[in-house]
Every structure is written in C-alpha cells, then in structure tokens.
Amino acid sequence: MIVPVCDPGARITSHGDAIRAALDSFLTGNRYILGPQVEAFEQQFADFLGAAHCVGVASGTDAITLALMALGVGPGDEVICPAMTAHGTAVGIIRAGAVPVFADVEKTTRCLDPRSVNDKLSPRTAAIVAVHLHGFPAPVEELKNLASHRGLCLIEDAAQAHGAVCGRRRVGTVGDAAAFSFYPTKNLGCLGDGGAVTTSDRIVAEKIRRLRVYGWDSQRVSVEKGFNSRLDEVQAAVLRVLLPGLDRDNQRRREAAARYTAALSSTPLGLPSFDPGAVFHQFAVLVDDRERFRDWLHAAGIGTDVHYPLGLHRMPAFPSADLPVTDFLAERLVSLPIQPEIAEPHMERILRCILDYSWN
Numbered sequence: 001m002i003v004p005v006c007d008p009g010a011r012i013t014s015h016g017d018a019i020r021a022a023l024d025s026f027l028t029g030n031r032y033i034l035g036p037q038v039e040a041f042e043q044q045f046a047d048f049l050g051a052a053h054c055v056g057v058a059s060g061t062d063a064i065t066l067a068l069m070a071l072g073v074g075p076g077d078e079v080i081c082p083a084m085t086a087h088g089t090a091v092g093i094i095r096a097g098a099v100p101v102f103a104d105v106e107k108t109t110r111c112l113d114p115r116s117v118n119d120k121l122s123p124r125t126a127a128i129v130a131v132h133l134h135g136f137p138a139p140v141e142e143l144k145n146l147a148s149h150r151g152l153c154l155i156e157d158a159a160q161a162h163g164a165v166c167g168r169r170r171v172g173t174v175g176d177a178a179a180f181s182f183y184p185t186k187n188l189g190c191l192g193d194g195g196a197v198t199t200s201d202r203i204v205a206e207k208i209r210r211l212r213v214y215g216w217d218s219q220r221v222s223v224e225k226g227f228n229s230r231l232d233e234v235q236a237a238v239l240r241v242l243l244p245g246l247d248r249d250n251q252r253r254r255e256a257a258a259r260y261t262a263a264l265s266s267t268p269l270g271l272p273s274f275d276p277g278a279v280f281h282q283f284a285v286l287v288d289d290r291e292r293f294r295d296w297l298h299a300a301g302i303g304t305d306v307h308y309p310l311g312l313h314r315m316p317a318f319p320s321a322d323l324p325v326t327d328f329l330a331e332r333l334v335s336l337p338i339q340p341e342i343a344e345p346h347m348e349r350i351l352r353c354i355l356d357y358s359w360n
C-alpha cells in the first residue's frame with residue numbers, strides 16, 4: 001500500500017455518518033439548486049473567514065472569472081499572476097476576457113515576488129491575482145499597496161489556502177475579492193466541483209449573484225450577460241459538515257509540516273518557508289535529481305507528486321514569459337504526503353526513508 005500524497009477519501013469516510021445524514025434529506029426535500037443549504041454555507045464560510053460576503057459558484061476557476069468580471073476587469077485588460085500555479089488561475093483570467101501576464105515567484109515561499117509584479121506592470125494592467133500556493137500566504141499586504149497606488153484590483157486565489165492566516169486576518173479577506181475552490185483534494189473539499197467568491201464589497205457580491213445565474217435581477221430578467229455557475233445544494237450540505245473540522249485538520253497539516261521541517265533541515269532538500277499562518281495544502285521540497293528521489297520513495301511505498309512540473313508560461317494555451325525562478329522550481333519541486341489523516345507510523349517511515357537516501 002502506497003502512502004498517498006493526499007487522501008480526500010479519508011476525510012469523507014471519517015465524516016461518513018454526518019454526510020449520509022445530510023444527503024438523506026435530499027431524498028425527501030425538494031430543493032436542489034440555490035436553496036437553504038447554499039445560503040447557510042455562504043453565511044457560515046463568510047463568518048469563518050471574517051468576510052462580509054460569500055457567494056457560492058460552480059468551481060474555483062469560475063470564482064476567478066466572476067470576481068474579475070464583477071470588478072470590471074475584462075477584454076483589453078492585462079492581469080498579472082504567477083505561472084507556478086494551477087491551470088485554473090490563468091483559465092479564469094482568460095474566461096473573463098483578459099490576458100494573463102505571468103510574473104515570477106520567490107524561491108522559498110513560491111508565491112508572487114512583488115518586484116517581478118512591478119516589472120510586469122503596463123498601462124493595460126487592471127488587476128493582480130495573488131495565489132496562496134500550497135497554502136502559504138502570498139505577500140498580499142505588499143501587493144495591495146502596490147495595487148492601490150495604481151488603481152488596480154487585487155484578487156486572492158485562495159483555492160489552496162482555506163483557513164490560512166495572514167497577519168491577523170484569514171486569507172480571502174485582504175484583496176478586493178478572493179476565489180476559493182472546493183475540489184475534493186483541497187483543504188476544504190466537497191464530493192465534486194464547487195467554489196466561492198468572498199468580498200467586502202456588497203455591490204461586487206450582488207453582481208456575482210446575478211452573473212452566476214443567467215444575469216438575472218430579482219424579477220428573473222437577465223440584465224447582464226451571465227453564466228450558469230452555481231454551487232449546488234448537495235455540495236453545500238457536505239461543506240457544512242466539513243467546515244467545522246477545517247481548523248483542526250489544518251493544525252494537523254501544520255504539525256506534519258513542522259516535523260518535516262525539523263527532521264529534514266540537515267538534508268540538502270530545499271524546504272518551504274515555515275509560516276505559522278500557512279495551511280500546507282502541499283509540503284513541497286526542492287531536490288536536484290527529482291526522478292531518482294521519487295523512485296527511492298516509491299520503492300518504499302511512499303507516494304509523491306509534483307505541483308507543478310511545468311510553469312503555465314510554458315504551455316501552448318497561455319502567453320509565454322521569462323521566469324527563471326518558476327523554471328527552477330518546476331524542475332525540482334516534489335510534494336510529500338501531508339494530508340491531516342496521515343498516520344504516525346507512515347510519518348516515521350517517510351522521514352526515515354528520506355534520511356536514508358544517498359544524495360550523491
């Protein structure tokens with residue numbers, strides 16, 4: 001049996017009874033779309049984050065698109081974002097009609113480097129999308145300063161950072177809006193696709209509420225060009241069961257990350273920055289001969305993954321860019337198992353296996 005890098009099934013199983021009870025109500029109820037579950041989850045998630053408004057949508061990618069559109073970003077605009085991120089970051093920007101302009105990241109935080117963002121500014125820049133990669137809080141205060149001095153919007157891509165803390169606030173409450181994904185493997189994941197936008201701006205929230213359902217106003221008249229992008233009732237019900245355990249699960253991820261950090265600091269591995277506010281969606285180390293290292297772990301029954309093997313700027317669907325740190329990371333990152341349910345004997349096996357690795 002391979003120790004998995006992430007194991008959403010373990011979380012679902014451990015909440016099996018509560019999830020089954022929540023799902024049972026759908027067999028007798030008659031509300032499936034935009035009903036009481038979505039409304040209650042939106043309130044619960046906004047309260048958890050300390051956000052004024054939360055709007056459930058169909059995915060994290062849609063959350064980015066709808067946030068940008070509601071903030072008035074679209075055709076003719078450039079949006080600066082990292083290329084060391086999930087595809088959805090750039091797809092969300094393109095779906096809004098804007099052009100992603102990739103900036104480089106910092107080597108240990110793997111998040112946007114504000115100096116590189118500064119270099120990428122142009123008269124067409126309308127927004128910055130900061131990704132809290134691997135659950136590590138991006139330097140949003142600094143980016144917010146940079147953005148507000150130039151009249152740009154700042155959107156947080158918090159798809160990997162539910163519950164992370166930046167200063168005294170949860171991530172997702174600093175920018176003009178934030179995008180969350182509830183894809184099953186995320187820190188807070190449902191049984192399919194789901195997402196949400198948070199914002200402190202009531203007008204932006206109301207616009208997203210129209211955009212997610214055909215551009216409807218309260219009379220069901222389409223007053224703008226909308227989408228069908230709704231979080232459904234079943235997923236919202238599951239998320240309501242899982243949200244109360246999120247802080248505890250994130251704390252377990254932090255404990256595992258602290259153990260990795262302490263045990264591996266004497267090795268040649270490039271360790272991620274340790275930030276007490278991070279929620280370690282991944283624990284990704286840098287290693288020069290990546291395939292040999294991964295084979296060694298695999299032979300010992302330890303799963304690894306790579307997030308991400310190729311910067312988005314190297315993919316045909318996206319604009320290219322010169323990003324030396326992103327390329328450096330893409331060649332060397334290896335994600336180690338970090339799920340909250342990781343068993344103690346597995347953790348010991350992983351650490352022993354890495355310490356036994358011959359580095360040359």
Ligand SMILES: *Cc1c(COP(=O)(O)O)cnc(C)c1O
Nearest residue numbers: 059060061086088089159181183
């Ligand atoms: C998962 C993810 C997305 C996309 O979310 P989906 O729900 O899969 O559309 C966007 N950005 C980041 C950083 C992600 O990890």
